[in-house]
Amino acid sequence: MAYGVLLALCAAVLMGVATVLQALGARRETAGGPVRAMFQWPFLVGVGVDALGFVAEVVALRSVPLFLVEAALASSLAVTAAVAAAVLRVRLRSAEWGAVVAVCCGLAVLAVAAGHEGTSDGDARLRWVTLGTSVGLILLGWVVNRRVHRARAAVLGGIAGLSFGLTGIGVRLLPDDITVTGVPAAPTAYAVVVSGLGGYLLLIEALRSGSVTAATGAMVIGETVWPGVFGVVWLGDTTRPGFAPLGVAGFVVSVAGALALARFGEAEQTPLPTGGAGPRQEE
Template sequence: MVFGVVMAFCAAVCMGTATVLQAMGARTAQAGGTPAAGLATLALTLRRWPFLAGIALDTLGFAAELVSLRSVPLFLVEAALASSLAVTAVVAAAALGIRLRYAEWAAVGGVCCGLALLAVAAGHEGTGAGDARMRWVILGVTPALVVAGRVVARRVRRGRAAVLGGIAGLCFGLVAVAVRLLPDLGVQRLLTAPSAYAVAVAGLGGYLLLIEALSSGAVTAATAAMVIGETVWPAAYGVLWLGDSTRHGFRLLALAGFAVSIAGALVLARFGDAEQYASPR
């Protein structure tokens, strides 16, 4: 239990720091003075060590997330992942010279307090692992959700960033649920597990949808919608269907901690794309 909590916090630190490093890599590529676009811009960015370090931290964060999802309740893991925005805000303030407003410093403190309450109140991970039908349903829903996101990306104009961000969040929530539905982490079992393929499809599809949402310009709306989409329903799913629970008598404390941490993350939603603050003026 304790190890799973530590891994969830490590995932938040790694992913939050990775966002800033990738932003620094993009800034140095743009500051090189060479006009480039498309694949040329990507090639320049990939040659910068901060961006590569950010990718490595993202990978470590995802690995830590997988470990935590197998040992602690979903509501704690998802709240911890949302708190990566607080890490991004603090690191960006130091590394990119971004000035945080008083409300944002209060939100960082709120996220920390909320996670502390959740860590105290969380019980053991539920024993429910879902049946074969549930795993196939998750696999069927995943590509349908990604396709729906692509349709929305082409047809919706008003509120596009928020809608795409919300769908991306739903995809990331599917990743968390699908990980919990994995029978075990053995290579042979993973190759035949429907939920393993759901993890891959939902993760990649959600990432592409989030990039498109952020590129729509309304970073705060996209990130806020993503945070809600990836936290609320997986937490409810874990409690109602997988048996996640709090310690006896700590349910209200857990609810308060979850609400405070998510509210703090929403206040910090503008840091969902730190690259916009890293661009040279």
């Protein structure tokens, strides 16, 4: 249990740092556009750190409840905010520092209250439904991107969050006795790939469509709330006996803190000029 909690927190730290590294790489190459920015060393290191974070997430999902892992992943925004303040010289407001503290306190409470993950890994029908849903969400995102104009950033961000949540569910639905050779035959293995990559592309479109805050806020809600409920209702995830109210409170506080830090979903804030004027604030 403690090992899984530690891995979930490591995943959050790694993904939060990766966001800042990728932003740093993107800002070092402005003339060559986004393609050349991807070959800047901070961006490449950020991609590698992000991959390590995903590995830590996958292992954590196999040992602790979904609601704990997803709340920890949302807390990566707190890591991004803290690292951006130091590396990108972003000025955090008092309320945002308070949100960072809230995220940390909420996760601490949630870790204390969390019980063991459920023993169920679903049946064959649920695994195929998971794969079909992952494809359906990508198609829905494609339609939204073409047809929806009002609040498109928030809607796409929400669909991206649902896809990321489905990634976690897909990992949990992999049979406990699965072997490396058995992975290609597992529908949920494909669901993990489709929902993970699809969610990433949808999030990029959401960030390009409008407010970073709206897109990231909707993503946080989508990737935390419904997977947590799914884990409790369908997979048997529990809190420790008598700790359910404390677990709910910790979950709500950590997610609320992450939502307050939603503008750091894309760590492309304007750095502080040497003259001392404050940075441009996101919506």
